[in-house]
Amino acid sequence: MDVDGDIDTEGTEGRALRPGWTTGACATAAAAAATTALFGGDFPDPVTITLPGGQRPAFALAVTERGDGWAEAGVIKDAGDDPDVTHGALVRARVTAGAGGSGVTFRAGPGVGTVTLPGLPLPVGEPAINPVPRAMIREAVTAVAQAAGRAPDLVVEIGIDNGEVLARRTMNARLGIIGGLSVLGTTGIVVPYSCGAWIASIHRGVDVARAAGLPHVAACTGRTSEAAVTRHYGLPEQALLDMGDFAGGTLKYLRRHPVPHLTIAGGFAKLGKLAQGLMDLHSKRHAVDLDWLAGVLADLGATPDLVAKARGANTALEVLQLADAASLPVADRVAEMARAVALRVLEDAPITVDVIVIDRQGGIIGQAGGVGQAHSPLPR
Known part of the structure; x- marks a missing residue:
């Protein structure tokens, strides 16, 4: 994922993870090669570009074509060790001459x-080609045009093979990007397994919801909680973070x-971590604190024997089942505590917050701060 800053790129076994190139960098390389061919030169292969940080990587060309008044080149994206949906995709750039004085303009090609x-x-x-990739492409093709003694009045059409299908595995439709993928990147370099791109997509989701004037968004830990919130509140897709x-x-x-209005929705274990005050809910960073959960049961009036069983449990689900058998509303209590933590982080922001805890089947088993808090019991 493309981020700026210092990121830990050590794998789980201590292996340094291999970085890769953003879609924007691949599109820039393809556009530079196509522009060279449009002005009568040979397709440069490999083609070298300059990234925003000054690095000068070279890209092999996978596709080269030209016809009357156009040239096209393609680069296969290598995202390194990052689980990027576009890894291995063919990124194409078709360049044609534009009207005099038009400068560089962009079009969305297939995908x-x-x-x-x-x-x-x-x-x-506008085509979903982000500002930094646009600047990279504009700079690269302008340099080629100037070297050829030509005006940089060009139409650059960027396409990604199979992009419309790949986009179904992204948040693009929710953000209002229709018909394919986005051409992204701020550094040109993909840093594997970084959290920055995910957090950036959350930020863009908030921006889209605010721009649309939506009064209610839901921050969900996964697809099951998204489905539960959608059923419960009938929120539009653009309201789901x-x-x-x-x-x-x-x-x-x-x-x-x-x-x-903000709804926070997720499973019992993840929202239990939020209730403890943890801001990173990933299992690799923080395990479920069963002693803490046992203490919650004690506060709810659990017997010493039940508290001891909770402390010796293997999972948060087991604690939840023990509490349900004893008719102790532990999921409601976790929701209340998670809501209190969220309100502390939000400080004095004018936001009403409710929290929904769901089971693995998507049923609501705990809630705090909402209207009409009836919920289904945990299946036995």
């Missing part, structure tokens, strides 16, 4: 989406960019 909602860093109707494990990044951004 690249179009912006249809406000709140993104591009106007509605894929928070994942990044509670802190979500709440801190909302503190600065508030919406009137």
Whole structure:
């Protein structure tokens, strides 16, 4: 994922993870090669570009074509060790001459989406080619044009093979990017397994919701909780934030960019971590504190024997089942405590907060701060 800053790129076994290149860097390389061919030169292969940080990587060309008044080149994206949906995709750039004085203009080719909602860093109707990749492409093709003694009046069409299908595995439709993928990147370099891109997508989701005037958003830890919130509140897709494990990044951004009503939804274990005050809910960073959960049961009036069983439990689910058998509303208590933590992080932001705890089947088993808090019991 493309981020700026210092990121830990050590794998789980101590192996240094291999970085890769952003879609924007690949599109820039393809556009530079196509522009060279358009002006009568040979396709440079490999083609070298300059990244925003000054690095000069070289890219092999996978596709080269030209015809009357156009040239096209393609680069296969290598995202390194990052689990990027576009890893291995063919990124194409077709360049044609534009009208005199038009400068460099951009079009969405097959597989690249179009912006249809406000709140993104591009106007509605524009191809989903983000500002930094646009600047990289513009600089690269302008340099080629000047070297050839030509005016940089060019139409650059970026496409990604199979992009419309790949986009179904991203948040693009929710953000109002229709018809394909986005051309992204701020550094040109993909840093594997970083959290920065995910948090950035949460921020953009908040921006889109605010620009659309939505009064209610839901920050969810996964697809099951999204489905539960959608059933419970009937929220539109643009109101759903894929928070994942990044509670802190979500709440801190909302503190600065508030919406009137926030629902936080997730499973018992993850929201139990939030209730403890943890901002990173990932299992690799923080395990469920069973002693803490046992203490919650004690506060709810559990017998010493039940508290001891909770302390010796293997999972949070086992504690939940023990509490349910004893008719102790532990999920409601976890929701109350998670809500209190969220309100502390939000400080004095004008946001009403409710929390929904769900089971693995998507049923609501705990709630705090909402209207009409009836919920289904945990299946036995």
